[in-house]
Every structure is written in structure tokens, then in C-alpha cells.
Amino acid sequence: MQIHSRIADLRAALQGRGQSAGKIAFVPTMGNLHEGHISLMREARAHGDTVVASIFVNRLQFGPNEDFDKYPRTFAADCEKLAAAGVDMLFAPTEADLYPEPQEYLVEPPAIQHLLDGEFRPGHFRGVATVVLKLLNIVQPQVALFGKKDYQQLMVIRNMVRQLALPVDIVGGETVRADDGLALSSRNGYLSADERREAVRLSAELRKIRDAIRAGSTDYAGLERAAVAALDGAGWKTDYVAVRQQANLLPPTAPGQALVVLAASRLGTTRLIDNIEV
């Protein structure tokens, strides 16, 4: 696996492959890779001839009181996992490579950026959209893959790509879960052993809501309230549990809409998110 930190080097390496690079499939990450990421790498292989991954902890998408500084950086282990997964090329820029000057030109997403996670993480989706646009411009893949665990992020990226006419297909990868149902996440590493045991409650509450809706319930507000009560009663601090339309993440307005249940909640100092499509 080739590793490049400089934009010009990555571009030269990709151009050097010329036609033999074929279709490029790209998986951007913030590193600290787990099986969720690796499943995206494997799916990328099915979509492309050359698989490019990136590792970059993007300061622009972290709020001032968030965990940018303590976000886990495990570069050597990540490289081993990527190489074992058959990734051809890793782009691992430093901040000086990707932001040699303060980033002043930003992609401004519409109202969706202020919903759900956006309400609790102001500026987060602007930072995500901007760095993803920049990475897509650098790698110029034909396909890019993002996990469904970050459901709102995937929607922002899909919409940005369509609205800005970027020449890339966006593919969403299914959330990978631990045996007990917890969605894999780099932030799970922050959890104590006790918290890790408790963490299963988040996905369990989402499944409860999904099952209730499947069984015919349309009392979305009641289902949401019950889940928040269950979580907060067990010591969580919940930002939101929300039943939303898959199409636009707005509340359901009519029967028959495809729905998704999303949640974000803090266990101790660790903020976890998850979602389940109904």
C-alpha cells in the first residue's frame, strides 16, 4: 500500500497509474479504524479498480468544546488494517497539507445542517461538507463510500454531490455492530468497562421504536419520549431520539413514508450516535 501525505504526491501517483488505475473508489476516514471502516474498504473493492482511503482528523468539523484533541490517533495500526484489507493507496495529509492557510471558502449546507446532530454540533456539517468536497477534488474518485452510522452526514454528502454536480457516485455502507448491537465507533474507545456494558441500551431503544412502528404505532412523539426516559433514567444525557423521514430527516407527515429512527446521547463524557431504518 502506498502512503502519501502531500496532495501533489497523491495526484502524481494516481496519474502515474493512468488508464490502469481504472475506476477509483475512495473511503475517507478519520482513522482509528474498526470493522465498520474495513467493511467499507471491502465494499470499495467491489466498486473500483483502485481503492484509495484517507485518514484525516478534520478540525473544521469539531466544535470548540468537542474532542478534536483527544480523538484517538492510531496511525500505524490503521495502516496495517488498510493494507490487510487490500487498500491500494492511503492519503494521510497533515493539517499543513490540507489547510495550509485558514479555510475561508466553505460549503454552506441548507437547513438540514441545523437539525438533529446539527442542533447540538453547530458548524459540524459545514466542516464535513467542506472537507469532503476538498478530498473528492484531490482524489477525484468515481465512487466514494460513507457509513450509514453517520446517517445525517451521508445525506448531507449525497445532497452536496448532487447539487454541486460532482462527478462521483456516493455509496452508503451498512452500520457494523458488536455482538450486543452497539454500533462500532471510534468513540466507543472512550467508554469504561461499565459504560461499555450500558452502551447497548442505545441501539436497544432504537430497535424498540422500530419494532413498535412496524407493529403499527404512529405515536412517534410518545415512542421518542419513552426512549429518552429509558436512557436518561439509566444515567445517559440524551440530545435527541427522533423518528424521521429517510428522504429529508424531517418529521413524518403522512403514512407510508420510509422512516429512520436516530439518536444521540451521552454516556459519561462520551457522545454516541446511532440510527435504524424502519
Place this chain on the structure above:
Amino acid sequence: MQIHSRIADLRAALQGRGQSAGKIAFVPTMGNLHEGHISLMREARAHGDTVVASIFVNRLQFGPNEDFDKYPRTFAADCEKLAAAGVDMLFAPTEADLYPEPQEYLVEPPAIQHLLDGEFRPGHFRGVATVVLKLLNIVQPQVALFGKKDYQQLMVIRNMVRQLALPVDIVGGETVRADDGLALSSRNGYLSADERREAVRLSAELRKIRDAIRAGSTDYAGLERAAVAALDGAGWKTDYVAVRQQANLLPPTAPGQALVVLAASRLGTTRLIDNIEV
């Protein structure tokens, strides 16, 4: 010359050329082409193997009280001029092609968008940056050319391209002028015969300032005031006359900085802009 209005058709035509398309040089315009545009087409030929032009009057960069509806549309004549200039392909989308849904993902430029023309045209440079990004994503040229007459626009585009890591070189083309010095502009067509004779004053005042600075004057505010007085005394309504640094369009802060003199003023209902590098 091929003409395409649909994004997919243009992309297919460019991809159909494959390797033989070579380097693509792109000149986006709003049509109503004059010799200023055509000089960019000729320069594009020197930079690329395939020259692509676009014609699209971009509603997004017009204010609610501006001249979007009456902006001159002269498609047939434009096509003749482009073909005669050796342009290979014209992209001429309708609004339904380029904005099939309301454009909600926008490129937000930094403070420069509120200076000079941006002060008088709120949202203008956001609209320019967004449509140019979109056109660049569609055409995927190696080189794109923009006229220096829109000096601030050229700077916004250069900075956007650098900051978003777009894989394209931006080339600025020199302003083409009528024999009396008036910068060629589609909006010159709005002028009555009397106004057209008067219009020469704008470039004349800019040259006066340039010459005074060359001769050693550093009283920029005084030079600006004198030009505004001369214009407004002759019936113009001046938005600004400003001596600025070429590097960032901010006021000069130290001797030896490369300067540019920029102006925008209205003659009757026609708003003209011009600039001269010192």
C-alpha cells in the same frame, strides 16, 4: 462546434473524445459575447487541446433588483462567434438543467465577498462561486479562463479553486477596450448614444489615478474623492472608486505593494465596472 444543453450529454461528449480530448480549456460566460470574450477563447486555444465555452445567465449571482430579466440573450449570434473563434464545444444549459431543484448547497466566500462590488451586490460572489464550482465540476477542465475586467470575481475564483483544491489552473485574460478606452462589457449595450460617449470617463478617471500613483502620489483617498467628484459631476452615480492591493483587494498598508484601481458607477440605469492595475 458541438452544442450541448444537458450535463449528461456534455460529459458523454467529452468522455467520448477520451485521450484525444487532451487538455481541456474552459471559458464560462453569460453570453452576449464581445471581443473581450472572444479574446479569452483564443487564449483558451493556446492553453488547451479542446476548448469548451459555456453560456448561462446565472440567476444566483443577480440581486432581486438587478438586471437578470433584461440581461441581453443573443444565443444565435454567440454561437456564430464561438464557432468562428474555433471553440470545440459549447455548454448552454437551461435553468432546469443547471438548477433542477433550488440550489441549497452554496459556496460561501470569506470577507472579500462583502468588499467593493460585494458591498453593492449582496450575495453576488456567493452566486458566482457556486455556479463556477458547479460548471468546473461538470466540464472538468485542466484550465479555466476569466477576464480581468471582473477583477474581484477573478480573485474570488482563484482563491476558491486554491482553497477547495480544485484540479484546475485559473488564467486571467486582459481587459479588451474600445478605441476610446471603454472596457468592453455586455452592459455597454444598455447605453444610449449620449451615454456611450460619456462612458469613456470611467476608464479615463482610472487612468488618471494610475498615472498619479506612478508619479509618486500616495494620497489614495484624495485621488479616489477627485474621481468620484468628476464622475458624479458629469451625471454618474458612483458606488466606489478604490485604490487597493492587488493581492487581497484591501487598502494599501505599506509602500511597494502592487496596486489596482477599481471603480463601479451608474450612468443612467446602467452600472459599469472597470479596473486598471498600477
